[in-house]
Amino acid sequence: MTNGTSIYDHHQHTAWHTHCTQHGNVNVFRGIRFAEPPEGDRRFKPPVMTSAWNDRGTLDATAFGNRAI
Structure with missing residues (x-):
C-alpha cells in the first residue's frame, strides 16, 4: 500500500486520503x-x-481524532 494522496471533494466538502493497493484504491x-x-x-x-x-x-x-475513553 502506498502512503496515499489527499483528496478534497467539492460536493461532499470532505478531505480524505486514497491509498493504492495491488487490488485497487482504498479511500x-x-x-x-x-x-x-x-x-x-x-x-x-x-x-x-x-x-x-x-x-x-x-x-x-x-x-x-482523539481516542475514545
Whole structure:
C-alpha cells in the first residue's frame, strides 16, 4: 500500500486520503465526528451537531481524532 494522496471533494466538502493497493484504491476517512460529546448539559439529551466542520463547511478527515475513553 502506498502512503496515499489527499483528496478534497467539492460536493461532499470532505478531505480524505486514497491509498493504492495491488487490488485497487482504498479511500480512508479518519477522525469523522458526528456529534459533540455528551458531556455536561448535553448529558442524556439528543445529539448536537459537531463543530468539527470549518467555517467553509469542510471537514478534514485525513487524520485520526482523539481516542475514545
